[in-house]
Amino acid sequence: MLDALFLGPYGENDTLLEKLVVEFLRDHVYWRRNFHPEDPPAIPTHAAQHPDYKAFESRLRRELHQLSASLKRSVPFHSPRYIGHMASDLLLPGLAAQILTLPYNPNNVSEDAAPVTIDLEVQVGLQLARMLGYPDDTDRPDCAFGHLTSGGTVANYQALRLALALKAFPVALRAAQVPGLALPADDWEAFNLGPDAGIELLGQWQLWLAGQPARDRRRWRDAVQTQRLEHLGMVEFFARHRDLKVPLVLAPITAHYSWSKGLKLLGLGREQLRLLPEKGMRLDAQALEQTLEQCRRERQPVLMTVAVLGTTEYGTVDPVDAVVDLRDRFQTLGLGFSVHVDAAWGGYLATLFRNPDGSLRGIDEVRAGFAHFPQPEVHAAFAALGRTDSVTVDPHKLGYLPYGAGAFICRDHRATALLAEAADYVFHDTRATDYLSRYRRLGQFVPEGSKSGAAAAAVYVTHKVLPLDHANFGRLPRQTVLAAEAFHARAERLAVELDGIARVTVPFAPDSNLVCVAINPTGNADLARANAFVRRLHDELRADASQPLQLKQFFGSMTTLRPEALGETEMNRILTQLQLDPATLVDDDEDTDADRLVILRHTLMNPYLIDHENGISYIDLYLAHLGRRIRALLGSPSP
Numbered sequence: 001m002l003d004a005l006f007l008g009p010y011g012e013n014d015t016l017l018e019k020l021v022v023e024f025l026r027d028h029v030y031w032r033r034n035f036h037p038e039d040p041p042a043i044p045t046h047a048a049q050h051p052d053y054k055a056f057e058s059r060l061r062r063e064l065h066q067l068s069a070s071l072k073r074s075v076p077f078h079s080p081r082y083i084g085h086m087a088s089d090l091l092l093p094g095l096a097a098q099i100l101t102l103p104y105n106p107n108n109v110s111e112d113a114a115p116v117t118i119d120l121e122v123q124v125g126l127q128l129a130r131m132l133g134y135p136d137d138t139d140r141p142d143c144a145f146g147h148l149t150s151g152g153t154v155a156n157y158q159a160l161r162l163a164l165a166l167k168a169f170p171v172a173l174r175a176a177q178v179p180g181l182a183l184p185a186d187d188w189e190a191f192n193l194g195p196d197a198g199i200e201l202l203g204q205w206q207l208w209l210a211g212q213p214a215r216d217r218r219r220w221r222d223a224v225q226t227q228r229l230e231h232l233g234m235v236e237f238f239a240r241h242r243d244l245k246v247p248l249v250l251a252p253i254t255a256h257y258s259w260s261k262g263l264k265l266l267g268l269g270r271e272q273l274r275l276l277p278e279k280g281m282r283l284d285a286q287a288l289e290q291t292l293e294q295c296r297r298e299r300q301p302v303l304m305t306v307a308v309l310g311t312t313e314y315g316t317v318d319p320v321d322a323v324v325d326l327r328d329r330f331q332t333l334g335l336g337f338s339v340h341v342d343a344a345w346g347g348y349l350a351t352l353f354r355n356p357d358g359s360l361r362g363i364d365e366v367r368a369g370f371a372h373f374p375q376p377e378v379h380a381a382f383a384a385l386g387r388t389d390s391v392t393v394d395p396h397k398l399g400y401l402p403y404g405a406g407a408f409i410c411r412d413h414r415a416t417a418l419l420a421e422a423a424d425y426v427f428h429d430t431r432a433t434d435y436l437s438r439y440r441r442l443g444q445f446v447p448e449g450s451k452s453g454a455a456a457a458a459v460y461v462t463h464k465v466l467p468l469d470h471a472n473f474g475r476l477p478r479q480t481v482l483a484a485e486a487f488h489a490r491a492e493r494l495a496v497e498l499d500g501i502a503r504v505t506v507p508f509a510p511d512s513n514l515v516c517v518a519i520n521p522t523g524n525a526d527l528a529r530a531n532a533f534v535r536r537l538h539d540e541l542r543a544d545a546s547q548p549l550q551l552k553q554f555f556g557s558m559t560t561l562r563p564e565a566l567g568e569t570e571m572n573r574i575l576t577q578l579q580l581d582p583a584t585l586v587d588d589d590e591d592t593d594a595d596r597l598v599i600l601r602h603t604l605m606n607p608y609l610i611d612h613e614n615g616i617s618y619i620d621l622y623l624a625h626l627g628r629r630i631r632a633l634l635g636s637p638s639p
Contacts, residue, residue: 002479005091005093006091006092006400006607007095008078008608009608017096075543079606080611080618081622082554083555083556083602083604084602084603085603086312086397087605089400089606091401094400094401094461095401097457097458097460101454101457104454105453106454108121108442108451108453109448110443114453116453117453117454117457118453118456121147121453121459122436122442125145126143126144126146128468129146130358131350131351133386138435142411145409145410145416147407147442147445148407148451149407149448151403152397152406154406155406155407156342157266158408160268161419162410162415162418164303165229166195166198166202167247168191168237169202170183170198171244172228173201180208187241188243191301192337194331195412197336198415202415234246234266245301248302249268249273251276252311252318253275253564254278254316255308256308256344259306259342274291277567278565279567281316282317283319288305288322288323288326289326292335296333296335301337302337303338304337305327305337306341307340307341309345309381309391310349313559314514314516315345315511315513315515316511316512317346317382317512318381319377320381320385321381324384324388327339339390341385341390343391344394345398345512346398346512347391347393347398348468348476349477350382351468351469351470351474352374352474354468354474356469356471363379369478370482370485371485373485374511375509392408393406393407479610480513480607481512482610483604484510486609486617487604491623497627498631501631501634503521504517505578507574507577514603514604515602517599518577518578518600519534519537519599519630521533524580526584527581527597528594530580531598535558541600542558553625554621554625556622557600558600561597562595563585604619
């Protein structure tokens with residue numbers, strides 16, 4: 001039953017949202033009035049009659065009316081006619097919770113500024129950890145930890161930041177010559193301990209330090225701190241440890257551009273990002289293995305390997321299981337590194353794989369009711385999430401929550417001690433050791449200095465109303481995957497209908513709820529002409545603020561396929577299916593379309609794409625519309 005979850009494509013649940021907003025706005029006003037009821041009203045009751053007051057209200061209303069009118073040109077994410085980018089209607093629990101919390105304006109940097117919502121954010125991290133298969137029991141020393149960010153990009157920065165701190169810390173311990181610890185034999189070994197061994201060594205250091213006399217404790221703490229990479233900076237750290245090279249980040253070629261931005265931001269440099277080829281639109285595990293072996297031979301450290309759980313362009317799922325297996329194997333060979341999963345898009349699909357008790361569902365259980373989902377390799381990838389070191393998830397994507405709400409989650413919270421930043425005017429009790437008290441000083445550990453408590457409330461309430469398992473929240477991604485399967489089947493029928501007019505193909509079966517379609521006019525062998533044709537189709541599907549929205553029947557997006565991402569074999573397979581000459585695919589700086597294939601991309605998030613109540617399939621309507629436009633552009637009469 002999804003009918004109560006959204007405002008709805010037609011605003012069907014306006015009464016429910018209005019009642020909630022009015023009820024809790026009044027509740028907020030009563031809270032203000034009862035804070036110190038003996039205080040008189042600061043704004044007199046007759047103020048509303050003053051000419052200046054009325055003039056202000058007039059200006060305010062005018063500007064708000066103009067804003068409201070302008071916003072009508074916004075992209076209609078709420079409509080099942082929108083199948084473009086990664087956005088859809090908003091869940092009412094999150095929308096109402098965020099509106100409710102906004103007037104309180106909590107800043108989740110510390111409990112002083114957000115005594116309520118900072119706890120909610122810590123709980124959100126544990127909710128997401130459970131969904132991913134990480135330990136979420138705060139009594140466990142290795143309990144996971146997560147926090148919200150403005151989006152997946154900042155969450156990816158946090159992953160880099162934590163992995164680098166953990167990788168470099170053992171080197172600092174050696175440089176400080178801390179006695180009484182079983183330190184690695186040399187810098188290479190220290191720099192390549194791997195995340196688990198690094199956390200273990202960090203714990204030993206903290207225990208040793210706590211046992212020192214008070215007069216020596218600060219001296220040893222300062223001795224280690226001054227040797228840390230975070231204190232010295234990248235240049236000085238590697239100048240002091242000349243036998244070490246700056247570590248690499250290994251990521252699939254389809255990885256989000258935030259990884260390039262993050263390496264630049266941290267001072268590692270774009271040169272340290274190695275983009276690995278794909279195999280069947282997923283990270284090529286064999287290529288990763290060969291790269292790791294080369295790094296081991298050349299004593300080239302690796303900071304992190306990134307796997308993507310739902311690529312931005314195609315929704316494909318990398319072999320997370322193979323990546324963590326390689327991490328474990330190369331750890332035994334002396335090359336340690338972290339594994340991070342960028343699940344900004346696909347993270348909430350994990351609800352389909354979880355029982356209410358947090359246990360993993362078998363592949364046959366998950367498959368019930370689907371035609372093809374999940375493929376064995378996709379199930380294996382989701383099953384391996386609990387073995388990774390950290391994950392990025394975006395509640396503002398498949399969590400159906402307002403922007404910006406990304407999230408970073410790490411498997412073992414103890415590593416976050418390396419990120420702590422003190423600020424006396426914000427953080428007071430630095431002696432707290434229990435989990436919840438520790439993270440009530442959240443600003444110490446996160447990149448931001450200000451954080452929206454309203455966003456945390458939105459995510460927390462949504463997860464409480466719809467727990468993150470297949471029986472609750474999982475009903476939403478279930479609908480979207482069913483829509484993707486229906487879209488795929490209908491696209492194949494469209495290919496038959498347009499036989500002799502245009503070649504239409506789904507270039508690869510969807511792993512999730514993104515489906516791409518490639519199109520080429522019949523008789524055309526030239527890639528540039530095919531791309532120009534698809535761009536004309538996309539021009540009719542893209543948002544255009546200069547035109548009334550109602551002129552558009554549907555909204556879609558586009559992306560490209562490149563041989564460096566697909567590999568030559570896969571690229572030639574798709575070109576052959578479209579009857580395009582591979583020789584027309586050239587690397588030409590003068591023609592940006594000559595080195596890629598332009599395709600239509602469809603994000604199937606809206607749960608009402610198949611409207612069972614009214615017997616309408618917007619998928620059928622869209623593909624029929626697409627068929628008509630293809631015929632019209634090619635001058636072929638409709639049947």
